[in-house]
Amino acid sequence: MKAASFTDAPVAGGTEDDRTDRRVELTLGALASAILLLIAGMVIFVLLKGMPSFTHNGLAWFGAGGSVDEQLMNIFNSPSDPDDYVYHLRAWPLLYGTALITGVAVAFSTVFSVLASIFVVEFAPRRLRQVIEPVVRLLAAVPSVIYGLIGILVVVPWVATHLISESSKESVAYVIQLDGTSILVGIFILVIMICPIMIAIIVDALRAVPDKWVHGAAALGVNRWRAMRTVSLRAVRPAVVAATVLATARALGEAIMLSMVAGSVGFAPNPLDGLTFFLEPARPLASTIVDNAEGLSVEPFGQTMYAFAAILLISSAFFSFAGWAARRSYSRYTVGDR
Amino acid sequence: MTATRKPRAHRSAWSVGDRIGLGLAWAAGLALCVAAVTIVGYMAWKGIQYLHLEMITSSPEASMDQSQSGGFLDPIIGTFLLTLIAILIAIPVGVGIAVWLTEYGRPSGLARAVESGIEIVAGTPSIVLAIFGLLVFQQAFMGLFSFTAEGGAVFGRSFITAGVMMSVVALPMVIGSTREALNSIPRHVREASYALGKDRASTIRRVLLPSARSGIATGATLGMGRVAGDTAIVVILLGASMTITPEGGFMGLLRGTGSTLTSYVYNNSPAGEGNAPEKAYAAAFVLLLIVILLNFVVGLIARRSEPKWS
Amino acid sequence: MELKTALNGASTDGTSPNGVPPLRRIVVGAETPPLQVGGVAPQDLFDQEEPAIDDTPVWVEESMRTEDLSIAYGGKVAVNRVSLEVNAGEVLALIGPSGCGKTTLLRSLNRLVELTPAARRTGRILLDDQDVDEFDATILRSRVGMLFQQPNPFPMSIFDNVAYGLRERGSKRPRRKELEPVVVDALERAGLWDEVSSNLNHPALALSGGQQQRLCIARALAVSPEVLLLDEPCSALDPISTATIEETIVGLRDEVAIVIVTHNMQQAQRVADRVAFMYLGDMVECGPATRVFNTPQAERTAEYIGGGFG
Numbered sequence: 001m002k003a004a005s006f007t008d009a010p011v012a013g014g015t016e017d018d019r020t021d022r023r024v025e026l027t028l029g030a031l032a033s034a035i036l037l038l039i040a041g042m043v044i045f046v047l048l049k050g051m052p053s054f055t056h057n058g059l060a061w062f063g064a065g066g067s068v069d070e071q072l073m074n075i076f077n078s079p080s081d082p083d084d085y086v087y088h089l090r091a092w093p094l095l096y097g098t099a100l101i102t103g104v105a106v107a108f109s110t111v112f113s114v115l116a117s118i119f120v121v122e123f124a125p126r127r128l129r130q131v132i133e134p135v136v137r138l139l140a141a142v143p144s145v146i147y148g149l150i151g152i153l154v155v156v157p158w159v160a161t162h163l164i165s166e167s168s169k170e171s172v173a174y175v176i177q178l179d180g181t182s183i184l185v186g187i188f189i190l191v192i193m194i195c196p197i198m199i200a201i202i203v204d205a206l207r208a209v210p211d212k213w214v215h216g217a218a219a220l221g222v223n224r225w226r227a228m229r230t231v232s233l234r235a236v237r238p239a240v241v242a243a244t245v246l247a248t249a250r251a252l253g254e255a256i257m258l259s260m261v262a263g264s265v266g267f268a269p270n271p272l273d274g275l276t277f278f279l280e281p282a283r284p285l286a287s288t289i290v291d292n293a294e295g296l297s298v299e300p301f302g303q304t305m306y307a308f309a310a311i312l313l314i315s316s317a318f319f320s321f322a323g324w325a326a327r328r329s330y331s332r333y334t335v336g337d338r
Numbered sequence: 339m340t341a342t343r344k345p346r347a348h349r350s351a352w353s354v355g356d357r358i359g360l361g362l363a364w365a366a367g368l369a370l371c372v373a374a375v376t377i378v379g380y381m382a383w384k385g386i387q388y389l390h391l392e393m394i395t396s397s398p399e400a401s402m403d404q405s406q407s408g409g410f411l412d413p414i415i416g417t418f419l420l421t422l423i424a425i426l427i428a429i430p431v432g433v434g435i436a437v438w439l440t441e442y443g444r445p446s447g448l449a450r451a452v453e454s455g456i457e458i459v460a461g462t463p464s465i466v467l468a469i470f471g472l473l474v475f476q477q478a479f480m481g482l483f484s485f486t487a488e489g490g491a492v493f494g495r496s497f498i499t500a501g502v503m504m505s506v507v508a509l510p511m512v513i514g515s516t517r518e519a520l521n522s523i524p525r526h527v528r529e530a531s532y533a534l535g536k537d538r539a540s541t542i543r544r545v546l547l548p549s550a551r552s553g554i555a556t557g558a559t560l561g562m563g564r565v566a567g568d569t570a571i572v573v574i575l576l577g578a579s580m581t582i583t584p585e586g587g588f589m590g591l592l593r594g595t596g597s598t599l600t601s602y603v604y605n606n607s608p609a610g611e612g613n614a615p616e617k618a619y620a621a622a623f624v625l626l627l628i629v630i631l632l633n634f635v636v637g638l639i640a641r642r643s644e645p646k647w648s
Numbered sequence: 649m650e651l652k653t654a655l656n657g658a659s660t661d662g663t664s665p666n667g668v669p670p671l672r673r674i675v676v677g678a679e680t681p682p683l684q685v686g687g688v689a690p691q692d693l694f695d696q697e698e699p700a701i702d703d704t705p706v707w708v709e710e711s712m713r714t715e716d717l718s719i720a721y722g723g724k725v726a727v728n729r730v731s732l733e734v735n736a737g738e739v740l741a742l743i744g745p746s747g748c749g750k751t752t753l754l755r756s757l758n759r760l761v762e763l764t765p766a767a768r769r770t771g772r773i774l775l776d777d778q779d780v781d782e783f784d785a786t787i788l789r790s791r792v793g794m795l796f797q798q799p800n801p802f803p804m805s806i807f808d809n810v811a812y813g814l815r816e817r818g819s820k821r822p823r824r825k826e827l828e829p830v831v832v833d834a835l836e837r838a839g840l841w842d843e844v845s846s847n848l849n850h851p852a853l854a855l856s857g858g859q860q861q862r863l864c865i866a867r868a869l870a871v872s873p874e875v876l877l878l879d880e881p882c883s884a885l886d887p888i889s890t891a892t893i894e895e896t897i898v899g900l901r902d903e904v905a906i907v908i909v910t911h912n913m914q915q916a917q918r919v920a921d922r923v924a925f926m927y928l929g930d931m932v933e934c935g936p937a938t939r940v941f942n943t944p945q946a947e948r949t950a951e952y953i954g955g956g957f958g
Binding site: 018020021024025027028029031032033034035036038039041042045046049112115116118119120122123124128131132134135136137138139141142143144145146147148149150152153154192195199221223225226229246249250252253254255256259260264286289290293296297305306309312313316317319320321323324325 | 351352356359360362363364365366367369370371373374375377378380381431434435437438439442444448449451452453454455456457458459460461462463464465466467469470472473474476506509537538539542563564566567568569570573574600603604607608609615618619622625626629630632633637
């Protein structure tokens with residue numbers, strides 16, 4: 001959005017000013033294009049670096065088969081001759097862990113954020129509202145490592161002592177140790193991390209719903225909850241979509257906090273385990289890279305890590321772009337007053 | 339003939355479903371408050387409990403009993419240094435891009451692409467930025483920015499390399515705030531400047547940018563907050579040495595490795611190699627204070643800059 | 649239906665009270681000759697000192713009244729001790745210059761004024777002899793409907809708009825089959841049916857301004873209110889839409905008590921049976937329309953009507 005159209009900006013003075021202005025425009029334009037270069041560079045270099053991992057495994061790269069941690073260990077211990085590099089990898093547990101944690105966290109956060117936003121805009125007592133809003137903004141700014149710290153020092157031990165019973169441990173002991181780091185804690189803290197951003201977006205959108213509709217619904221004898229649900233929520237649907245998509249991009253990239261609380265095992269939690277399912281650890285792609293950061297310079301291990309990064313990059317780029325497109329489409333959605 | 343009056347079928351205006359909905363909204367709102375208070379309060383409590391003055395003033399020491407020895411002065415310095423480097427790069431670049439988008443922006447296809455590009459960069463996980471940075475700065479021709487080990491392998495990890503990638507993290511915020519500030523300057527200001535015979539470039543420099551100062555400051559502060567809180571880039575690109583190890587003067591400092599509060603907290607938690615949770619709490623508390631302070635400053639800037647245009 | 653034929657001026661059951669005037673048609677550049685009112689051509693009507701027929705409605709039933717109602721915003725008094733009756737079977741017009749409190753008074757009748765945080769109200773408002781504070785504001789508003797200055801149909805289809813009030817109350821959501829006859833009836837009474845009957849799923853926002861306002865009338869009528877409050881409903885519309893809506897309003901007065909706020913005195917003369925003149929928050933004069941306009945009792949009223957101020 002431009003404040004004024006500049007195709008008609010006069011260039012007063014002689015040709016010297018002309019050239020200066022032109023030079024400035026080109027320089028700044030080059031700077032702006034650098035962003036695109038950066039993205040292109042990232043995609044190209046990361047993909048190129050990680051390509052060997054994909055080519056050696058083919059589509060089975062995305063499949064399941066064996067313990068991912070073992071496979072990573074083997075890759076790390078490859079002989080130093082490039083011809084003998086080991087690339088074998090079945091990344092499914094990591095992909096599954098990423099999708100599971102991200103998906104559940106975003107789903108729950110969307111519902112929670114919508115409800116909390118309705119509360120903040122419509123039902124919260126005025127003084128409570130004045131306190132909540134700055135606090136929400138603060139929560140959005142808290143570094144993820146602090147969430148991770150509280151998670152690992154407080155929540156994980158609590159889960160270990162209170163939620164994990166001997167019997168549940170035994171039921172899966174042959175596959176995995178339950179020590180409290182789990183997808184439950186990971187999802188819980190991830191929800192706390194992404195809600196503030198979503199709430200901020202949705203609250204802004206709810207406040208932007210034209211008064212005439214809100215008053216019109218009230219004048220018809222519809223109670224505040226119904227009016228909010230049927231008129232306001234309908235109107236802010238695009239904003240909710242945009243917030244959800246942004247939250248997904250954020251959740252996908254969360255490496256540090258999840259590496260601290262969701263477990264350091266590349267394990268695929270098994271829904272057939274019933275409730276114990278939630279107590280099982282997992283490790284999403286981003287955390288895998290962080291946990292294995294020391295090995296980045298070791299081929300072919302590094303290449304495998306870059307392959308993970310490539311997946312992350314492409315999926316988060318997709319979601320970020322979708323969020324931007326969604327926001328553009330609803331910022332044009334202003335009902336014209338007749 | 340009387341007006342038709344239908345009997346009122348409902349006693350209350352709220353059905354069961356409505357009440358449930360209302361209850362859920364209240365529950366969510368209160369849960370939000372509780373979570374917020376708990377997190378901040380717990381951090382404050384633990385932090386005050388474990389924070390001693392000497393922690394801020396003394397450097398980390400390598401010793402067997404981590405809980406008794408040393409402080410985290412170096413990580414604090416590291417945080418400030420890294421944030422400074424990042425913002426010094428992000429401000430000129432960010433303002434330049436913002437100016438191009440608002441004041442020039444031709445061809446418009448390129449402008450839209452750049453806008454979506456900014457969003458993509460903003461959404462890129464910092465871990466990906468980190469290992470991309472590593473990839474770039476480990477190339478031989480980037481040897482200037484970090485130390486080179488014997489044998490020729492460029493280390494790729496230093497304050498400079500981490501700072502450059504951190505500036506990418508801060509960039510979208512600077513661009514966003516600056517654009518907002520520039521867009522809110524009304525058209526007649528620009529027209530007045532042109533009427534006085536100034537061309538576009540000098541209008542921007544002399545008239546528009548000074549007015550957008552508070553927007554730029556807001557964006558920079560927000561960016562600083564994000565930089566100060568990022569861990570992944572630090573872990574990958576700063577070398578994770580406990581103390582700052584410069585090698586010769588200021589340039590050596592920049593090319594050297596170190597740590598920041600975030601990596602310090604990470605390393606001292608059970609997830610890292612340390613087992614000094616007290617220090618982790620103390621450092622986390624200091625980090626939280628810094629972030630709160632930065633947010634407070636943003637609020638101050640926003641309140642002080644009242645719209646001057648009638 | 650009994651109501652429709654009543655609108656057309658004929659009585660079906662033979663028990664219509666004497667003197668109920670047939671529908672007054674508003675003559676705005678019409679090509680057909682003006683309708684005769686009680687055997688007297690309109691222009692002759694206005695030449696006389698007194699109306700040829702007694703056109704005060706014969707049956708009147710009190711619907712709402714206020715007792716010493718005062719409303720203040722912050723420290724400023726907007727409505728000062730007003731006592732007023734609103735009767736079914738007649739149209740009451742509130743007239744007065746801008747800022748005299750007529751809109752505030754109107755909005756207090758359905759307690760919509762409570763949505764403004766700074767408003768304070770003293771005095772009583774009674775609906776059917778019941779204090780409105782004693783029951784839920786939401787229920788009150790389903791018995792006292794309102795139309796706004798700017799037509800405000802929801803961003804939904806025509807059908808969904810009209811059915812909205814019926815759907816969103818109570819726990820059982822009525823089925824479309826049950827709603828259809830009510831929607832059709834409401835659209836007919838609002839004078840919109842002929843224009844939209846072809847497609848009720850058309851988006852409401854695609855209608856013209858006058859159609860939207862009539863849609864809002866239909867929407868308000870669908871919940872069968874006892875009173876209808878109209879806040880300058882025609883001020884945003886062109887003359888032809890205005891004429892249609894005025895026609896509709898007059899036609900509705902047998903079913904609902906109508907209060908219309910208007911700053912257009914000619915409009916008040918056209919549609920009102922009783923007129924209340926307000927000035928700076930005080931109710932200066934209230935009485936039958938013909939009396940207030942032709943022989944106002946207060947000097948202020950005469951000044952306003954004569955165009956001395958506005």
